[in-house]
Amino acid sequence: xxxxxxxxxxxxxxxxxxxxxxxxxxxxxxxxxxxxxxxxxxxxxxxxxxxxxxxxxxxxxxx
Amino acid sequence: xxxxxxxxxxxxxxxxxxxxxxxxxxxxxxxxxxxxxxxxxxxxxxxxxxxxxxxxxxxxxxxxxxxxxxxxxxxxxxxxxxxxxxxxxxxxxxxxxxxxxxxxxxxxxxxxxxxxxxxxxxxxxxxxxxxxxxxxxxxxxxxxxxxxxxxxxxxxxxxxxxxxxxxxxxxxxxxxxxxxxxxxxxxxxxxxxxxxxxxxxxxxxxxxxxxxx
Numbered sequence: 169x170x171x172x173x174x175x176x177x178x179x180x181x182x183x184x185x186x187x188x189x190x191x192x193x194x195x196x197x198x199x200x201x202x203x204x205x206x207x208x209x210x211x212x213x214x215x216x217x218x219x220x221x222x223x224x225x226x227x228x229x230x231x
Numbered sequence: 232x233x234x235x236x237x238x239x240x241x242x243x244x245x246x247x248x249x250x251x252x253x254x255x256x257x258x259x260x261x262x263x264x265x266x267x268x269x270x271x272x273x274x275x276x277x278x279x280x281x282x283x284x285x286x287x288x289x290x291x292x293x294x295x296x297x298x299x300x301x302x303x304x305x306x307x308x309x310x311x312x313x314x315x316x317x318x319x320x321x322x323x324x325x326x327x328x329x330x331x332x333x334x335x336x337x338x339x340x341x342x343x344x345x346x347x348x349x350x351x352x353x354x355x356x357x358x359x360x361x362x363x364x365x366x367x368x369x370x371x372x373x374x375x376x377x378x379x380x381x382x383x384x385x386x387x388x389x390x391x392x393x394x395x396x397x398x399x400x401x402x403x404x405x406x407x408x409x410x411x412x413x414x415x416x417x418x419x420x421x422x423x424x425x426x427x428x429x430x431x432x433x434x435x436x437x438x439x440x441x442x443x444x
Contacts, residue, residue: 190290191385191388191389192385193292193293193294193351193382193383193385193386194383194424195383195384197279197349198383198384198385209290209292223294223300223381224294225291225292225293225294225300225301225382226288226290226291226292227289227290227291227293227382227385227386227388227389228290228389229289229385229388229389
């Protein structure tokens with residue numbers, strides 16, 4: 169089991185083990201050191217203006 | 232009994248006590264190990280909930296080839312048939328044709344077929360869908376109502392896709408009803424889709440326009 173604490177990339181709220189979170193569907197948001205996680209679709213939505221994706225979506229995961 | 236014999240007997244009893252104690256510790260450790268593994272398996276099971284029958288399908292919102300983004304929420308009230316595929320996979324392309332046939336046949340009864348390409352290869356998807364559309368046009372068929380969504384590996388991760396094609400039947404309430412992996416199995420898929428359409432047919436028997444939450 170991973171011991172690291174995952175935080176929402178927008179609001180900084182910690183994602184508890186077993187909590188649902190969201191990942192951006194754009195590969196640049198998930199490559200290298202940049203692995204963005206969002207606590208809600210709203211936070212995912214909030215990252216769009218800064219990310220300037222041409223077309224993007226999200227997927228639901230469990231921490 | 233001599234003193235020496237009594238001493239030997241006492242030593243033997245002490246050894247037996249030690250052996251029993253060591254045995255108990257070994258059994259306790261074994262039980263703890265089994266429990267630890269069991270807890271790990273349960274946790275893994277929870278992590279696989281995306282594909283557990285009856286559980287809510289993981290939320291999705293993805294760009295499509297044409298039109299607005301696709302979201303599972305928007306199709307709540309319809310049976311959704313998802314296909315996870317890649318452009319280089321021939322059995323996946325065969326399934327695309329099957330999905331179009333099912334959509335033609337069962338769309339009016341409440342089926343919405345959605346294909347999700349998992350490598351973000353928009354140009355190639357566009358080309359393949361264009362070819363498929365051309366074949367339909369030559370066959371006198373109208374444009375397909377299948378939704379072509381473009382995903383990446385996060386989609387495959389969310390739905391635990393390890394082999395393609397993978398098909399997932401999602402009921403009208405958004406629950407995972409059936410998962411099919413690999414080529415073939417058309418009859419089984421038809422049966423599962425028919426069951427999903429019947430199991431949760433909306434009152435009035437309409438096509439079940441997608442209600443958003």
